[in-house]
Amino acid sequence: MATSAFRRSLRRELSHLAHDRWDQALLLWLPLLTCLMIAAIFSAGQIRELPVGLIDADHTPLSRQLARLIDAAPGVRIAANPADHTAAMQAMRSRSLYGVIEIPQGFERQIKRGEQGDVLCFYDAQFATAAGILAKDVQAATMTFAAGIRMVAREKRGESAIAVRDSVQAINLRLTSLYNESIDYQTFLGGALVPAILQILIMVVGASAVGREIRDRSVPEWLPAADAHHASALLGKLLPAFIAFSAWGVIFLLAWGLLRAEVAAASRALLLSCMLVMVAAYLLLGALVAAATANLRSALSVVGFYTAPAFAYVGQAFPLMAMPAAAKAWAAILPLTWWIQLQNQHWLMDVPIAASAKPVSALLLMLAIGALGSVLALRRVASQPERWGAR
Template identity: 45%
Template sequence: MANPLGLLQALAASARREGALLLRRPWDLAFISWVPLLGVALVWWIFSAGQPRALPIGVLDADHSSISRQLTRFLAATPGLQVAQQFNSTAEAEAALRTAQVYGVVLIPRDLARDLKQGRAATVTLLHNAQLGTHSSLIQRDVRSAVGTLSAGIEMSARTKRGEPAHSVRVAMEPLRADLITLFNASTDYEQFLAAALIPALLHILAMGAGAWMVGRELRDRSLADWLGPHAAWPQVAGALLGKLLWPWLGLGGVALLALCGMTWGRGWHPAGSVLWTGVALAVFMALSIALGAWVAALTRSLRTALSATGFVTAPAFAFGGVGFPLLAMPWGAQAWARALPYTHYIRVQMEQLQMGAPLAYSLRTPVVMLLVTVLLLAATALALRKAALQPASWGKR
């Protein structure tokens, strides 16, 4: 049976040793302190506006009528759009699109006003770059809204002049309406939606990398015996591992919780769900990420392999997390890979609590399971280190 006192003594000694190493190696300390803090601040700053506004578009007006000028004013008055340029030819518009001076071009056809006055339909064309998915969808929405508003105004004005009652005109214009009710993130705030999801993904990469580096560094430098002690008994190995990984968990976990509080309460956002439970899940997620990196390093006994595995697991985590692309729309193989990644399960808890305001019962199970997996990974890492301690010939791998 493990000796609890021996484990605690080994934990304290390892924590002191690792703390001294971090003070002598400022870049190792930066990896778990100010570098993640700077990365989090950068992500927040990028999305701090909340909503993309004043996306530059161009207008090619071939009609030069009062209606075409009114449409241009409607486009310019839309908060999401900015009429940055007015073109005289399609060649100018094409060049501006290709060089990304504008993200879309509205083509107003010749004789637009004449066709409308004669009761014929007219078409306004939007050229946009669908490779820029977010830009394209927002521009399409706002241009459609501006054109629809102008079109409805023209039709209502014409019917009113013919003597139709205003109420009948409104019913005739829209006999069937769709009532769209936004349940979550009604303001479509990208800071709450995208930045809040990207920050844990960034910290996930750093946390697994920190776990791999902390353990792999001892194997690379052939200092395993100095760290684990001469006998490498089970309590000493387990305590030494916990003491070493305590620092990255405190550093990265502290940055993660600071970011969570800053993105919610600090920005005046008070989610309907539990910020506290989301913080618990985030702290466990950081521990799981660190333990996963440490386990890969101890298993492979190679720092290079462990860091490569870190990139393989964490780099695509956001893409497979179901935030940017629906999880259920992925092929079954991609869905299986997504469900094997820790980030997918954490981000679901965060979305349930922060965006959806779900009852706490919906999110209780995932952090508990993540904690259990973390304990199992730490036990497996300690076992692998104990075996490695008996085989010094395997140390020193890059």
């Protein structure tokens, strides 16, 4: 009887998908467009040549030398020379410039007198990533220029070039980048956005598959009379979506290099299996919401509230440990949070399998909650025909 319920439900779902273009798009075209769009957005990998403006009020060889150093920095590009500060601020408000560097009049005279020269840098802090890159590159170019000025001045006073070079920097700080050494945004940001969008589509499909049966009052035609076989009917209904989204999950793992040969075999197996767990968990959670609300419109609203802002809570754009307790609690009930942790651990950091016990356990817990909760909610709504038909 359980096998019969599974087969009947599967045939019913396949028949629906064969005639419903919107659900076909949710399973096939939207995930494809998502992956292609994010790959295109982050195809450059790194942020380069952010447009900045230069106001050179000094017009001297030293000011032009500093301007060339700033323009040579990889993250910025001098794209305009505003006439004054007012024009520069207007260009920043219109989003044509991300920052403005001002070299005041008398800059070269101050340097030649041995005084400290002032250079002003204004940047739009609304865009934190761009602002950080702009400030870092402008600061690096300015410090390089200042170090060169000091070295030339000391050599003119008769000091040897070797002594000057060794004493220019009293402390030599060596920075070593670990895990995404090239600061590739397609790796850490694009690689997190794809599953973040997929989880929205997955849960929407899970909620729609169950919710439309309740909306159309077709529960008796779908669910068997025996409560013991509701789980089989639910499995048959969600299986096509599980296969489709699992395939997209594997395509994502391959396209972003999570299954490349450099990743340990055990880590590849763990990532692959946990991707399937996450897909199943979101489908079942969607079914749970639909059965619990017995209203497709309300269920989709809950799904949107649960999944749409999820990326903000997973700790990829803003550190999870710096969030308040309420945000951490919300992050803990999102399967995406635990998947991103696993992805970073085994794709970028190559941690031992044992170190991933917590995120793996959390994903399995989400799967168990979705499976048990959706079956119990289905049994309840199946016995309450007065709740069917809500639009």
